Amino acid sequence: MNNNLADYTLSQRQEAMEKYKIIEPYLKRHMSVQVISNNKQIPQRTIYSWLKNYDNKGLIGLINRRRKDLDQAKLNADTLNYIKNEYLINKGISIASIHRKTVDWCNKMNYPTPSYKQVYSSIKKVSNHLKSYSDLNSKKYAEKYDAIYLRECNQPNEIWQADHTMLDIEVLNEKNKLERPWLTVVLDDFSRAIAGYRIEFGAPDTIRTALVLRQAIWKKGDSNWPICGIPEKFYTDHGKDYTSEHMQQVSANLKMELIFSKVGIPKGRGKIERFFQTVNLMFLEVLPGYTKNKKSRKHLTLEELNERFEEFLLNNYHYRPHGTTKEPPIEKWNQSNFLPNLPNSRESLDLLLLTTSKPRKIRREGIYFKGLRYFSTTLIAYITEDVFIRYDPNDISEVRVYLNNQFLCIAYCNELENQSVGIKEIERARINNKRTLGKSIVNTKQVVKNMQNEKLSKQNSKSYTKKKSKLKRYKYD
Numbered sequence: 335m336n337n338n339l340a341d342y343t344l345s346q347r348q349e350a351m352e353k354y355k356i357i358e359p360y361l362k363r364h365m366s367v368q369v370i371s372n373n374k375q376i377p378q379r380t381i382y383s384w385l386k387n388y389d390n391k392g393l394i395g396l397i398n399r400r401r402k403d404l405d406q407a408k409l410n411a412d413t414l415n416y417i418k419n420e421y422l423i424n425k426g427i428s429i430a431s432i433h434r435k436t437v438d439w440c441n442k443m444n445y446p447t448p449s450y451k452q453v454y455s456s457i458k459k460v461s462n463h464l465k466s467y468s469d470l471n472s473k474k475y476a477e478k479y480d481a482i483y484l485r486e487c488n489q490p491n492e493i494w495q496a497d498h499t500m501l502d503i504e505v506l507n508e509k510n511k512l513e514r515p516w517l518t519v520v521l522d523d524f525s526r527a528i529a530g531y532r533i534e535f536g537a538p539d540t541i542r543t544a545l546v547l548r549q550a551i552w553k554k555g556d557s558n559w560p561i562c563g564i565p566e567k568f569y570t571d572h573g574k575d576y577t578s579e580h581m582q583q584v585s586a587n588l589k590m591e592l593i594f595s596k597v598g599i600p601k602g603r604g605k606i607e608r609f610f611q612t613v614n615l616m617f618l619e620v621l622p623g624y625t626k627n628k629k630s631r632k633h634l635t636l637e638e639l640n641e642r643f644e645e646f647l648l649n650n651y652h653y654r655p656h657g658t659t660k661e662p663p664i665e666k667w668n669q670s671n672f673l674p675n676l677p678n679s680r681e682s683l684d685l686l687l688l689t690t691s692k693p694r695k696i697r698r699e700g701i702y703f704k705g706l707r708y709f710s711t712t713l714i715a716y717i718t719e720d721v722f723i724r725y726d727p728n729d730i731s732e733v734r735v736y737l738n739n740q741f742l743c744i745a746y747c748n749e750l751e752n753q754s755v756g757i758k759e760i761e762r763a764r765i766n767n768k769r770t771l772g773k774s775i776v777n778t779k780q781v782v783k784n785m786q787n788e789k790l791s792k793q794n795s796k797s798y799t800k801k802k803s804k805l806k807r808y809k810y811d
Contacts, residue, residue, distance in 0.1 A: 341398055345503060350396035357384050363489075398586060409448050409456070413440060415458045417448075429454050487524035491665045491674055494529060494550070494565040495606045496520045498538040502614055504623040505634045507535055512623070517613070518542055519536035520550040521606045522561060523569070526656050528609070528647055529561045532728075533640050541688060542582065548686035549590075551677065558648045561667055563674025567591045584685050588677065607660075617646045681741050684724050684734055693720035701745055708733050708745035716742070737791065 339347065356374055359365035360381075367385075371378045385700030387395030416439055420432045433453040440447045448456075487493050497519060504512040513535055520530040532542055553562050568590050585592045588652060618624050623633040623641065634642070652664040659666055677683055694701050696719050700709035716737060723733040723745075731750035735742040 339392075339394055346397050347393070349398065350393050353384055353396040354388070354393060357381060357388065360385065362386075409452055410445060412443070413445055413448060416454055418460055421457050421460060429457055432457065476511055490522055490524050490672050491563045491671060493523040493567045493569050494520055495523055496543065496546070496570045497606045497608045497610075498615065501533070501618060502625045503618050503634075503639070504625060505620060505636055505639050508638070512633060514625070515639065516542075516612075518546045519606060519609065520546055521609055522565075522663075522667060523605060525661075525663045526605060526609070526659060527561045527652060527663035527667040530648070531643070533636065533643060535636065544584070544686040545688075545728070547584075548683045548726075550624055552680060552683060554674070554754070556648070558652075560664075563676055564588050564590055567593050569593050578656065584683075587682065587685070601619065612651070616650070617643065629789045668723075681734075684741065687724035687734065689724050690722055693722055696718055701733070703733060706730070706747045706749060708747050710735070710743045710745040712743035713745065 356370060356376065360367055360370060367378050367381050371381055384396055413436065417432060417436055420435055430450070432448045437447045499517050500514050501517050504514055507513040515533050515535050516538055518538055519528060519531045522529055530546045532546045534542060551562060551564055556674045568585065582592065621634065653662050655662055671735055694703060696713050696716050698717055700713060701721070701723065719737060720743065722736045724736065725733045730747070732744050732746050735745050
């Protein structure tokens with residue numbers, strides 16, 4: 335029995351209020367029960383019953399209480415469970431069919447047979463959640479009905495989110511074929527500013543995530559991109575690249591807490607998903623190669639796409655008021671009372687760099703890596719020693735040298751001085767150069783072959799030419 339007026343329907347409360355208005359003159363001592371009975375044509379016994387109920391329970395006492403088992407007076411628990419089960423396991427079956435099956439079942443069990451109205455009423459009382467859970471798998475049910483916990487921040491760098499997405503654009507790869515690249519992003523939850531990103535071919539992995547996180551934490555060297563620092567929490571999904579021991583070690587060293595969304599259910603990370611949608615709507619749609627616009631013939635290279643994305647990020651997205659916060663991300667991150675927590679040195683982020691699988695020998699002229707020479711005056715004292723190097727594949731103008739697992743120095747490539755050149759650019763240049771040389775060799779061979787063929791054909795034509803005989807064989811010769 336409900337003791338709260340709010341638990342009753344509007345029509346029940348209105349009906350109770352009508353009864354109250356009838357007995358109100360008596361309660362205010364304006365009329366007697368007899369006068370009210372005569373005026374409203376209501377038996378005095380009924381009015382006395384209303385007064386008693388109102389006196390005991392207030393307005394709730396005037397609400398008609400319909401018998402809960404009115405439609406189910408003849409149905410036992412087994413019959414009700416049978417009806418519910420038939421409804422849930424038979425998709426699209428009519429109530430009339432369920433009624434016929436229930437009647438047959440009740441006859442076999444010697445139970446009272448239900449009417450169609452009773453079966454209908456029983457089915458209508460099955461909760462929407464139960465219906466949906468029977469129709470959907472547990473994951474889809476969770477997406478629709480499970481409550482989610484939305485994390486809210488009070489300042490920049492309190493929580494960073496990271497995720498990957500395959501971009502809806504086709505660009506030219508190293509083999510000059512079309513391929514869709516992946517975008518990895520680190521986003522500040524409070525301001526929606528982008529702290530780091532990477533666009534590359536191939537599925538995301540631990541290495542790419544580590545490189546993006548390193549870029550996000552360290553200073554960018556660009557006044558238009560000040561977002562940096564160590565976040566208090568790093569919020570991601572349960573991907574192997576985020577849960578790796580490598581990432582856990584870095585987090586422990588930086589005193590950064592790793593938090594993960596539920597396995598297989600990435601709810602609660604809608605902010606970064608919203609950014610991916612913004613990239614589609616405001617950036618990719620106008621570029622050649624967009625997957626939903628097949629008319630374009632000219633396609634971008636990966637380098638061109640990276641250049642355009644950085645321009646979009648630093649000159650458009652960061653300075654445009656966000657739809658939710660109503661502030662530009664760059665301004666919201668640049669709080670007057672906020673200073674980012676930076677690492678003590680770049681060396682503390684070296685674990686986030688790539689490491690060579692084999693040691694490199696320090697020669698008198700320096701260290702050779704990927705066909706390039708790197709040198710530092712510090713290396714002079716360690717000539718002939720074997721060292722490992724760590725590097726960023728997006729910028730190999732410098733490498734970080736380690737001896738016996740201890741940081742030794744930074745070695746620079748003079749050929750790439752004051753340049754930010756990636757490994758893939760160098761490899762692509764080498765491939766193009768080899769391709770050019772190969773074409774040149776093939777062309778040369780073809781020219782020589784054509785010359786030889788032409789000379790041979792001339793020789794053959796001369797050998798078959800008949801010489802005029804000097805012998806006169808006829809009278810008139």
